[in-house]
Amino acid sequence: xxxxxxxxxxxLRAELIKQLNxxxxxxxxxxxxxxxFGEGLGLDSIDSLELVVLLDRNYGIKLKDPKEGRHVFQSxxxxxxxxxxxxxx
Amino acid sequence: xxxxxRVFITGLGxxxxxxxxxxxxxxxxxxxxxxxxxxEVLETVHRDSLSACEIKLEDRALSEQAGVxxxxxxxxxxxxxxxxxxxxxxxxxxSPAEVRTSGLISATTTGGIREYETHYYxxxxxxxxxxFVRFTDTATSGEHCERMADHxxxxxxxxxxxxxxxxxxxxxxxxxxxxxxNKLDRVICGxxxxxxxxxxxxxxxxxxxxxxxxxPFDSTRSGLNLGEGAAFLVLESEAxxxxxxxxxxxxLKGYGNANDAFHQTASSPDxxxxxxxxxxxxxxxxxxxxxIDYVNAxxxxxxxxxxxxxxxxxxxxxxxxxxxxxTKPYTGHTLAxxxxxxxxxxLMAIKHAVIWPNLNYKNMMPELGIxxxxxxxxxxxxxxxxxxxxxxxxxxxSLLLASV
Amino acid sequence: xxxxxxxxxxxxxxxxxQKTFDRxxxxxxxxxxxxxxxxxxxxxxxxxxxxxxxxxxxxxxRIGLSAATICLRNSKITMPDGIxxxxxxxxxDETAKFLKELLEQxxxxxxxxxxMQGTSNALAGLVALTIKCMGYxxxxxxxxVGFENALTDTMMQLNENASLNFxxxxxxxxxxxxxxxxxxxSHFKTEFINNLSLFDxxxxxxxxxxxxxxxxxxxxxxASTLCIMSDMDVVYKPDGRELQDALDNFLATxxxxxxxxxxxxxxxxxxxxxxxxxxxxIRSRFENTAQTRFKHLCGExxxxxxxxxxxxxxxxxxxxVPDIVKVQHWNQPDKLRTILIVNQYMSKSxxxxxLKEFVETQ
Numbered sequence: 001x002x003x004x005x006x007x008x009x010x011x012l013r014a015e016l017i018k019q020l021n022x023x024x025x026x027x028x029x030x031x032x033x034x035x036x037f038g039e040g041l042g043l044d045s046i047d048s049l050e051l052v053v054l055l056d057r058n059y060g061i062k063l064k065d066p067k068e069g070r071h072v073f074q075s076x077x078x079x080x081x082x083x084x085x086x087x088x089x
Numbered sequence: 090x091x092x093x094x095r096v097f098i099t100g101l102g103x104x105x106x107x108x109x110x111x112x113x114x115x116x117x118x119x120x121x122x123x124x125x126x127x128x129e130v131l132e133t134v135h136r137d138s139l140s141a142c143e144i145k146l147e148d149r150a151l152s153e154q155a156g157v158x159x160x161x162x163x164x165x166x167x168x169x170x171x172x173x174x175x176x177x178x179x180x181x182x183x184s185p186a187e188v189r190t191s192g193l194i195s196a197t198t199t200g201g202i203r204e205y206e207t208h209y210y211x212x213x214x215x216x217x218x219x220x221f222v223r224f225t226d227t228a229t230s231g232e233h234c235e236r237m238a239d240h241x242x243x244x245x246x247x248x249x250x251x252x253x254x255x256x257x258x259x260x261x262x263x264x265x266x267x268x269x270x271n272k273l274d275r276v277i278c279g280x281x282x283x284x285x286x287x288x289x290x291x292x293x294x295x296x297x298x299x300x301x302x303x304x305p306f307d308s309t310r311s312g313l314n315l316g317e318g319a320a321f322l323v324l325e326s327e328a329x330x331x332x333x334x335x336x337x338x339x340x341l342k343g344y345g346n347a348n349d350a351f352h353q354t355a356s357s358p359d360x361x362x363x364x365x366x367x368x369x370x371x372x373x374x375x376x377x378x379x380x381i382d383y384v385n386a387x388x389x390x391x392x393x394x395x396x397x398x399x400x401x402x403x404x405x406x407x408x409x410x411x412x413x414x415x416t417k418p419y420t421g422h423t424l425a426x427x428x429x430x431x432x433x434x435x436l437m438a439i440k441h442a443v444i445w446p447n448l449n450y451k452n453m454m455p456e457l458g459i460x461x462x463x464x465x466x467x468x469x470x471x472x473x474x475x476x477x478x479x480x481x482x483x484x485x486x487s488l489l490l491a492s493v
Numbered sequence: 494x495x496x497x498x499x500x501x502x503x504x505x506x507x508x509x510x511q512k513t514f515d516r517x518x519x520x521x522x523x524x525x526x527x528x529x530x531x532x533x534x535x536x537x538x539x540x541x542x543x544x545x546x547x548x549x550x551x552x553x554x555r556i557g558l559s560a561a562t563i564c565l566r567n568s569k570i571t572m573p574d575g576i577x578x579x580x581x582x583x584x585x586d587e588t589a590k591f592l593k594e595l596l597e598q599x600x601x602x603x604x605x606x607x608x609m610q611g612t613s614n615a616l617a618g619l620v621a622l623t624i625k626c627m628g629y630x631x632x633x634x635x636x637x638v639g640f641e642n643a644l645t646d647t648m649m650q651l652n653e654n655a656s657l658n659f660x661x662x663x664x665x666x667x668x669x670x671x672x673x674x675x676x677x678x679s680h681f682k683t684e685f686i687n688n689l690s691l692f693d694x695x696x697x698x699x700x701x702x703x704x705x706x707x708x709x710x711x712x713x714x715x716a717s718t719l720c721i722m723s724d725m726d727v728v729y730k731p732d733g734r735e736l737q738d739a740l741d742n743f744l745a746t747x748x749x750x751x752x753x754x755x756x757x758x759x760x761x762x763x764x765x766x767x768x769x770x771x772x773x774x775i776r777s778r779f780e781n782t783a784q785t786r787f788k789h790l791c792g793e794x795x796x797x798x799x800x801x802x803x804x805x806x807x808x809x810x811x812x813x814v815p816d817i818v819k820v821q822h823w824n825q826p827d828k829l830r831t832i833l834i835v836n837q838y839m840s841k842s843x844x845x846x847x848l849k850e851f852v853e854t855q
Contacts, residue, residue, distance in 0.1 A: 244729045480614070481618065
C-alpha cells in the first residue's frame with residue numbers, strides 16, 4: 001500500500017482522535033505540525049504507549065524502545081513521515 | 090497515632106518463588122537464591138520472551154499444601170493466601186478459639202482473574218455447565234478473603250484492601266488501627282497475588298517489564314520483574330501479649346499512608362509521596378530519621394520508581410541515608426502481596442541481625458549519588474526498620490517495624 | 494482507649510439508576526427498568542469534570558468522579574484529609590475489555606488504558622489526582638462489607654482526630670461479565686421483571702444494580718451538616734442466634750428500644766430466601782415500626798449500603814419520606830429523629846447503621 005505522507009496525515013488525524021478520545025478537545029488551529037506532547041495537545045506517557053500500539057496494529061511497525069517514540073511522535077507529520085519510511089505492509 | 094495500645098507481631102507465614110514457607114525463604118535470602126526464571130506453570134504466549142519469579146508448584150500441589158480439595162474452586166491466589174495464613178496461625182501458636190476471635194485483613198489486585206482468563210468464554214455463557222462453574226464468583230478481590238476466612242474459621246471482622254502495590258502494607262495498617270481502637274485484640278493481616286496473563290500483559294503494555302533480571306537503583310535498570318506469593322502476619326494487642334506471656338517477634342510501631350497525586354501510574358519525579366509516607370511513619374512512632382537502621386525499599390527497578398523513591402529518601406534522611414536495599418530481585422514484584430512479604434523479610438532481618446543485599450546492583454544512579462547494600466551484611470543490630478510500598482493510583486505506604 | 498467521636502455527615506454526592514444527582518428532587522421522578530439490569534442516570538459530566546481529564550475516563554470513573562465532586566461542593570470542603578473508596582467487583586467492564594482483547598488478540602498489541610482503568614483503586618487515585626489531595630488514601634474491595642470497612646476506617650481516624658474531614662465513597666457497576674457469570678449462582682432472577690414489582694416476586698435472585706455515592710464525614714459539624722451517623726456494626730455469616738444477638742447488642746449499646754426508632758430502612762433485595770431472613774429479624778424487634786426499602790430503585794450490588802446511607806441522610810435532613818420507598822402506606826410523623834438501617838448482601842453480611850437527626854445547638 002503506497003499512501004503518501006499527506007494521505008497518512010489525514011488517516012492519522014482520524015485515528016488519533018478515535019484512539020485517544022480527542023473529539024471535544026482539539027485546540028484552536030490544531031494541525032499536522034502541532035506538537036502532540038507537552039505544549040500543544042498535551043498528551044502524556046500513557047498516550048505514547050497507545051500510539052506505540054497504533055503503529056504496530058495499523059502499520060506493522062514495532063517500536064521497541066519507548067524513548068524512540070519521542071522523536072516519532074512529535075507531531076502528526078513526523079508520525080506520517082516515519083510510517084511512510086518504515087511500514088511493513 | 091494515639092498513646093494507646095501498642096501493636097505486636099506474634100506470628101508470620103510466607104510463600105514466594107524463593108520458598109514455600111518461612112524457613113525456605115530465609116535460607117534463600119541468606120544464600121542469594123532468587124526466583125527469577127522462565128515461566129513454566131503459567132500458560133502464556135510470552136513464555137519464551139518474558140520471565141518472572143514464579144512459584145514452581147501447580148495448583149494441585151498448592152491445594153495439597155493448603156489441605157483443601159483441588160476441585161472446590163479455590164483460586165491460586167486464595168491457595169497461596171491460605172498456605173501462608175495457616176503458617177502464620179501456627180507460628181503465633183493461636184488456639185482455635187483465638188483464631189475465631191481474630192479479624193482477617195487481606196489484599197490482592199487480581200483475585201481470581203487467572204481462573205477467569207482460563208475459563209472466560211465458558212463463564213460468559215449462562216447455558217454451559219461444567220467444572221469451571223466453581224469459579225463463577227471469583228472475579229472480585231474480596232472473594233479470596235471470604236474463602237480463607239471460612240476455611241480457618243474467622244468471621245469476626247473481614248476486609249480486603251486493593252490499592253495496587255501498597256495493598257498489604259495498608260492491610261497491616263488497618264489491622265493495627267483496629268487493635269488500637271479496641272475493636273479487636275488480634276488481626277491477621279497480609280496479602281496474596283498469583284501471576285496471570287492479565288497482569289503479565291498489562292504490565293507489558295505499560296512497557297515497564299524488564300526481560301532481564303531486574304536491577305533496582307542501578308543506573309541501567311530498565312523495568313520490573315513480576316512475581317507471585319503471599320504473606321500474613323499476626324498482629325496482637327499489648328494486653329494480649331502480656332496475658333499470654335509470649336515474646337513477640339517485633340512491634341509494628343508506626344505507619345504512614347499518603348498519596349502522590351501526580352499521575353495514575355507514575356510517581357512524582359521529586360518523590361513527594363514517598364517522602365510523605367515515610368515521614369508520617371516516623372512521626373506516628375515519634376522517631377527521627379536518624380533512628381532508622383535500615384530501609385527495605387519498594388525498589389521495583391522501574392526508571393520512575395527508583396528515582397522517585399531515592400529522591401524521597403534523600404529528602405527525608407539528608408546526607409545520612411541509612412542502609413537500604415530492595416529485595417525484589419529475589420521475589421519479583423508481587424504486587425498486592427509485596428507489602429506483607431517485605432515486612433516478613435524485615436522481621437527476619439531484625440531477628441537474625443542481617444541486612445539483605447540488593448542483588449544485581451552495579452552502577453550508581455547519578456541523580457541520587459547513593460548506593461544500596463550489595464552483599465549480605467551480618468551482625469547488624471537493627472532496632473528500627475522502614476518498609477516502603479508504593480503503587481498505581483499514587484498510593485504510598487510505609488511501615489515502621491521495631492525490635493523487641 | 495480512644496474516645497468515640499461523633500460522626501457528622503457533612504455532604505453527599507450520589508449517582509444511581511434514579512435521578513439522585515440532583516438535589517432539587519428527592520425520588521419524585523422514578524425510573525423503571527424491565528430487563529433486570531439497572532444502570533445509572535448520569536448528569537452532564539462536563540459540569541463536574543474538565544474535558545481534558547474526561548477523555549481517558551471510563552463510564553464508571555466519570556460517574557464516581559462526578560459523585561465525589563458533587564459531595565465536595567455540597568460539603569464546601571475543597572481539600573479533605575483523606576479519601577477512602579469501596580467496591581465489590583471493581584471496574585469489571587474495563588477489566589473485561591482488557592481480558593477480551595487479551596484473549597482475542599492472543600496477548601499481542603494490547604493497549605494499557607483498560608488495564609489501568611480496571612484497578613480497584615483507580616477512583617480513589619483519580620479523585621486525589623484531581624484535587625491534588627496527598628492525604629490518606631485507601632480502597633476496600635471486600636464484597637458485601639467493603640463500604641462498611643471504609644466507614645470503620647474513617648470512624649477510627651476521626652476518633653483520633655475529630656477535626657479531620659474524610660471523603661468516603663462507594664462504587665459498583667452493573668457489569669455484563671458479572672451478570673453473565675453470577676446468574677448461575679442465583680444472584681439475579683432468571684425471569685424479567687419490572688423493578689418496581691421486585692418485592693411482589695416469590696423467586697430467587699435480585700436485579701442487578703449499580704451506583705456511586707460519596708459522603709463527607711467529620712468529627713466536627715459544619716454549616717452543611719445533614720445528619721449524624723451514631724454507630725455501625727457488621728455481622729458476617731451469622732449462625733443460629735448470632736444475627737439476633739448482634740441486633741440486640743447493637744440496640745443495647747445504643748440504649749435503644751423499638752419506640753426510639755422512627756423509620757427502618759430495610760435492605761431486602763427481592764430474593765425470596767434472603768428476604769425471609771432479614772424480614773424475620775426486623776419483625777423480631779420492630780413489628781410496628783414504619784419501614785422503607787430501596788433495592789427496587791437501585792438494584793442489588795455489594796456496596797448498596799451506601800444508597801441506604803444516602804436515603805437515611807436525606808430523610809433526616811429533609812424531614813421527608815418519599816412514598817416510593819415506603820413499605821405499605823404509613824403516615825409520616827411530625828418529627829423524624831432516628832433511623833436504623835438494616836442492610837444485607839446475599840444473607841452473608843448484615844449491616845446495622847444508626848442515624849440521628851442533627852440539631853444545631855447554640
